[in-house]
Amino acid sequence: MRLRYSDVTPEQFYVSRRTFMAGAAALAVVGCDAGTDATAAVPAGAPLKATPNPAYKVADAPTKLEAATTYNNFYEFGTDKEDPSRLGGTLKPRPWRVQVDGLCAKPRTFDIDEILKVAPLEERIYALRCVEAWSMIIPWIGYSLSALLKQVEPRPGAKFVEFTTLKDPEQFPAQKPSFLGFGSLDWPYTEGLRLDEAMHPLTLLTVGMYGQVLPNQNGAPVRIVIPWKYGFKSAKSIVRIRLTDTEPKTAWNKAAPQEYGFYSNVNPTVDHPRWSQATERRIGEFRRRQTLMFNGYADQVASLYTGLDLKKNY
């Protein structure tokens, strides 16, 4: 049986979301300078066609669309979970280009429309585990990042991949200088993977979710999703993918190195310094669940880390 989103998301949520967006648009208009067309920037949730890939699914039902689009971290918009959906209207996901360069034979800048055509779009249902011990099940749309990386032909010396999020305080209001730097990371947000992690078929270059174009608040127009790592590893609104021979500096590691390591694999046996990672709260559920090793993807990715001390390399 294939679940449709209307099965898991009661209609009133779609409706209330629409009302909410309309309200947000109205507010945006009031709060904007004359002449700024704020309504055009509000994501319309345009449908996006993709073929479900039965190899990637989760037994649990997907999280409600309402929750997945109104509760997440995206510090470029603010530190509250509601900030991304409330303030996401300032991001302009088109036109958009992604520079893919570094240690590769054919560096290239892709237009977002080219990115959509590099490989057939698949729908994959992944578990998402936030480092803050909450989780969701999300049907993403995209294709394996490896398909894009193969286009630029990585050189043998390339060992790592660095992802860079757009830096533009006009589109990401929280990137503006703040009081004593509070609420702020070292912009632009950067993340990174080892090349073998980046080439793993699970690593998804993502352009949509829930049958729709990726909403602004979830990282439009293109992001990475790495389901066996904590959510912050999956960089959003990417403008650059760079192949390199040195381990990239990553945003949260720079902000709090003892709390957020380069690997950040989901691991119930390695606690965050301030809380246990043994359990998680699935959004929409009451009782905590046990967190699974590599977020349930151990059979597919554990071999990447053979011989690596996962306590040291948290």
Next chain:
Amino acid sequence: MSARSRVALKIAVWVVALAPLAGLLYRYWTDDLTANPIEYVTRELGDTALRLLLASLALTPLRILFGLGGLVTLRRLLGLLAFFYVCLHFAVWIVLDHFFDWHTMADDIVKRPWITVGVSALVLLVPLAATSTTGMIKRLGGVAWRRLHRLVYVAAVLGVLHYIWLAKKVLVQPWVYATVLAVLLGIRGWDATRKVLKRRRPVLARTAP
């Protein structure tokens, strides 16, 4: 202050202090507690508890700085309301967050400094709430009672520390609370020093050559 304005002030405090709880109940009723209701409720209750605790500590500085002595009559009410929210905050942690998983909670209290200090703050507030009645003040005697109730300073510092340690370092709110508390305690310290110096001055004047 007239009895009537005192009653009006107290009613105002009740209304303002219970508004966050009413807000939570309304949001529960309208299914508007965010996608992660337990976290949201825990945070709101903790936030309100800290605000009320700081408000109860603001009354003496207001008297020192502006001579608003009448406001001190609100101190017990604000303190008890803060304690009420601390208890709700703690109850939500036990019942909704961990659902009576005593083992995990005991582990957290021992292993996580921010939980250790949070629980300590609650424990320190219990004797203060228990001895808040007029009868208890009489029974303990003013001096002993005042000495006991100085624990509120420790509880407030632990409460703010609890917030600082649980939040990500980039968040500003915990530091706002820390600053407010530092100012409130600073005013008390300044006032106490001033009084001590004043008492000494005549002695110094006499011994001066």
